[in-house]
Amino acid sequence: MAFNKDTISTILKALNLGLITGFVVGLAIAVIHIADHRLLHYSLYNLMLFDIKTIVTDYLIVFALIILALVLLDILLKRILQNSALQELDSQGSRSRIIHAVPISLVLYIVIVLICYSLYPQIVESLKNTELAEPLRTLNKSELYKYSALFILLIVTAVSFIYAVSLVLVKFGIISPVQKKLSAVTNSKLVQTLGILIVGTVLLYNGAIYGYKELNRPHGPNVILITIDTLRADHLGSYGYRRDTTPNIDKLAQKGVLYEYAYSQAPWTMPSMSSMHTSYYPTQIKIKSIKSKIHDNFITLAEFLRNNFYKTSAVISNIVVSEIFGFSQGFETYDQTPLRARDELTSHLVTDKALEYIADNRDNKFFLWLHYMDPHSNYIHHPQFNYAQDYNGLLGKNVHSGDLNKIRRSLDNADLEYIKDLYDEEISYTDMQIGRVLDSLSDYGLENNTVVIITADHGEELMDRNRFGHNKTLYQELIHVPLIIYMPSRGEARATRSKSSVEIRSLAKTIVELCGLNNNHFGGENLLLIAEEKTADTYAYSQKPIGRERYPKLEAISSGKWKLIKNIQNDTYELYDLEADPGEETNLFGSEDTDKILINGLISKSSAIEKESVVETAEVEFKEEEIEKLKALGYIQ
């Protein structure tokens, strides 16, 4: 259609109104965001400026596009109506036809929707979530044609309905008074000037933020934080495992610092990872159940680094660390596309995304968090490693810890070895994918200014206590995790193995300080100082904050080879010598002087934690498909 001068000026005027509305709404949302995240309280002023920019610009664009679409639709309808229907509408017969067209087209639309729903429920469901591509792939050709035909019918009936309604609205004079009032507003000089002013201001502001970021590039190194879900320390070659499961990680360990006694703060993902990102213990931030989330008003490592001009990005593959649980705070990009069902592999997807990100950001200073998931149940057979080649028992090539628990009494030694083999194959597969990330650093010349940290959120029980899975106890198989920090600035091949007991929640503080930033937010110890023995030996503390009768509430504290576990419900203790008894089989409590020292350590830790407790809590409201995913992973029943 051809636009004359008048049409263009109508569009521009309407656009002005859209820009003003978008600006006001964006600003209001930005203010709420700043208050929710307590950015002023934490003095995260840069983050505030960046967030205002992003939010206001986004709303400005969205509102401008909506208004533009509405105006174009309006113009289009008017033209069509002028040409044909309006003249015809004058006759009585056509008027009633038009009125009847409204319910008829609506009924037709509903009927088609119902047919679509009954034939292709999974596609209609995914349309709602805008994840159309995935289920469409499951259809064969003829089904796809049928579905396309139905889809076209759907659109035709929907358009007929809108067309009929607009005819009625125009004919009965409902639209014109509204339009008159609107055009009085859009014609006013004030609105026109304001619109132009707003666009100018936002453009200038975007430019200023760009310049501000350029002038303040961070001086510290890039940081890649790699967390591997469900990886117990004693299944890595560098931690003395009998099998060479992790050649790439071990190679990194030879150039960096390896912590022999690193502990996660909880035996399952959400509390452990919340602890890592905030440096608080799980109970301090009230992360107890699958309904918990990191409240917006806690400051996270990513928020802090972004406030200090780092580009922040994450690629995750476990729904428990997804956006709905508050983990995306502070990340400019939060890539959840590798999320898959429990019996699908994802490590290669995480690496693919990571490589894209590293390539795009090789000229920036970045903080990249990668969360790998494959060692988590299901344990899946990988033919390229084939540790499980000799097995000829009844178990399949893809087994789930929950299913194994149901038949655990009937499993023999060969079955158990096979399950461990599968778990190791998953570890090796993930190690191979991590190797690709490490290789890319040298490809892009980033190996000399990129710190790489590798750790895990928790371990996995492989019948150590007559079960599979995690989250029930605080024994070593669940909280003893690998921790390796590679720092290029430490120079050539000076491998260090630290025997101090350390907490992975200290990573936030360590990362901030190794980036040369002034840490006034994150607790714990600087792990690099510990490795250089500049800090006295410390305690590592872990919690299991919820408990039922069979698996009670627990807390544990370790120092060097000693480890004390407290059953909070019964007020009983277990003490282990991890060097002499790594399997924690002989409870030495009562027979050692160490008892008192560790109990005092535990008491002072617990009371300090209680004093520092933060009261705000947040609960998640799940969508249907999120509940399904959580159920599949065994997080909810």
Ligand SMILES: [Zn+2]
């Ligand atoms: Zn996990």
